[in-house]
Amino acid sequence: MTPKEIAHNLFYVGVNDRQKELFENLWPLPLGVSYNAYLLVDEKIVLIDTVEVGYADVFLKEIEGVLNGRAPDYLIVGHMEPDHSGSIRLLRRRYPKVQIVGNSKTFEMLEGYHGITSGLYEVKEGDALHIGSRELRFYMAPMVHWPEVMFTYDPKEKILFSADAFGTYGALNGGVLDAELDLAPFRDEMIRYYANIVGKYAGPVQKALGKLSAMDIQTICSTHGPVWREYRAEAVALYEALSRYEGEHGVTIAYASMYGHTEQMAETIARSLAENGIKPIAMHNVSKSNASYILRDLFRYKALILGSPTYSNQLFPEMESLLGKIEIRQVKGRLFGCFGSFTWAGASVKRLAAFAERMNWETVGEPVEQKQGLSTRQACRSLGKAMADRLNHRNL
Ligand SMILES: Cc1cc2nc3c(=O)[nH]c(=O)nc-3n(C[C@H](O)[C@H](O)[C@H](O)COP(=O)(O)O)c2cc1C
Ligand SMILES: [Fe+2]
Ligand SMILES: [Fe+2]
Structure with missing residues (x-):
């Protein structure tokens, strides 16, 4: 893919995986899956999440395509599951000065998976990170889907980076924003993704939704599937219904x-x-x-x-x-x-x-x-x- 500007100075640098048969070696992927990552270019350059390690090379090229020789200052780690954290070690090798932003649970896993213990920037609930014209805020979302999961919010552009929440199976066929895509297959796939991956954690999902209800969110950037803007309310309503086991x-x-x-x-x-x-x-x-x-x-x-x-x-x-x-x-x-x-x-x-x-x-x-x-x-x-x-x- 070529990087795509999905909001002012915010670039999509994720990848499509149409090779893997089974997600987590369990769940079929007839329509593929995307590992989404985002690059925010302000006075500081901020990368939000990485991709599965098999796509690290493609991913690094996407980043270079946007940055033209500059280097990211921060990598925010929303979720340490290897479909998102797998390329961190290679990213660090390519950009040794990148500061890794996470919480204490993130860093425990970062050391365990990658042996990385330095260049860390620890954040807690509600903390802010100044990056120039904007100030990013962090909200913990434990057990949506792992204990270290955290959301990042950009109050200026009203963008939520939601890790696995609001994610879905299905590769992104050309488009990235919801309005650019045929959403018919994504409805089924989003329910299937929820049932397979997030379904056990209804309580934590409800808690996270409670936090989000107080925020003004215009765009949801999840780690899998379309970026939700036109249909953001539908995406949230679906999670509400599913986490209440409505049926x-x-x-x-x-x-x-x-x-x-x-x-x-x-x-x-x-x-x-x-x-x-x-x-x-x-x-x-x-x-x-x-x-x-x-x-x-x-x-x-x-x-x-x-x-x-x-x-x-x-x-x-x-x-x-x-x-x-x-x-x-x-x-x-x-x-x-x-x-x-x-x-x-x-x-x-x-x-x-x-x-x-x-x-x-x-x-x-x-x-x-x-x-x-x-x-x-x-x-x-x-x-x-x-x-x-x-x-x-x-x-x-
Ligand atoms: C490998 C095997 C094990 C079975 N074990 C039992 C059993 O423990 N008790 C029993 O009453 N019937 C047992 N049956 C018989 C089946 O439960 C019965 O034929 C059933 O009606 C098969 O349903 P089906 O036609 O939908 O396959 C077994 C059948 C097979 C092939
Ligand atoms: Fe996950
Ligand atoms: Fe994931």
């Missing part, structure tokens, strides 16, 4: 099946939901859909129905794995239904019901357990109808 009207059905019996139960439940006026219905075969997408739909919709055959006296392994991912994220307030099948001694439905109890979710309808090929069509239809009635009449 839109709709149902996610996730099922496991080896020979199709449990799958046919899922089909019947889905049909019954649709006949009772429910849409959207998201359906996932857990052996095929990556959990990343199931978690996205779980965060998006209010109701979840899970089905699994009994497998060696347990749940089907992929279903067990999904439950673990949901439990870690402490998802709240879902309406829950479950079903399953077995041949000699059923265990799966009991385990799914116990899971819902652990999650403190409301179970809707009667769980359906099917032995061998005996049809439970009517019971599945009733489960679908009960969930539809509950969703249609719930107090929002």
